[in-house]
Amino acid sequence: MGAMAEPEAELRTYGGALRPGDPRDVPCAQDEYERTNMPPVVPHFRSRYGGLWTDLSTAHDILTGKRQLGLVTEEEEARLRTWIDEGYVILEGAVPHAVIDEALDELRRTLEHDLPPRKAEWWSESGKHFGVAGSDTMTFHAAKLLDLHLTSPATQRMIYHAPLARFLKLIFERPPLAFQSLS
Structure with a gap:
């Protein structure tokens, strides 16, 4: 009688026992433990x-x-x-200068009251104020435009420009959603 062929080793996998080399072969934690005698890494x-x-x-x-x-x-x-x-990354050139210039021009026109009014917040000696944004209000301490991400089409084009949106989608694993602007 001829020598009996040795059975192929069975692998423990998430998909069940597969022959070595099977493209569906995905090692599981038990395989790693048996190979290294170390427990699997727990994220x-x-x-x-x-x-x-x-x-x-x-x-x-x-x-x-x-x-x-x-x-x-x-x-x-x-x-x-x-x-x-x-903890950070620099996306050089992620927003073209033309898109930035458009947003800056819209901001200038807002502060000169050439566009529909936008709300602002600022501080003075008498406390915190809310009102219509203008060149005068933006000179106060901690002055900022409110909800610019909702009211400014040019700002939206900048926020959602493809390279920025793609990077945020990769991090959050879903499409980005702007809900606050820090202006």
Whole structure:
């Protein structure tokens, strides 16, 4: 009798026992434990208050997976790694100068009362004030326009410009929603 062929090793996977090399083979935590004799990594947030996926201890692994799945480009991956490691990222040229100039021109016209009135908030010696925005009100301490993200089409084009919106969508894993403007 000939030698009996050794059975192929069965792998424990999320999809059940598969033959080695099967493209559906996805290692599970049990495989890792048996291979390294170390318990699997349990993701945790850096803060006790939770956070986004980029705040998880496994954020780099998640990002690598997103890249392998084609969900992010190489450039986006590099930017997200900077975000994860440094807490900020610089998106140079994300908003064209023409779009910024349009928003600045709209702001100027608002303060000169050439456009419909917009609300502002400011402080003076007598306290906090709310009123119509104008060149005079914007000289006061902590003066700011209110709800510019709702009332200014040029500001909306700047906020939702494609590179910014895409980066925010990658972080939040849903389309961005502007609900406050810090002007």
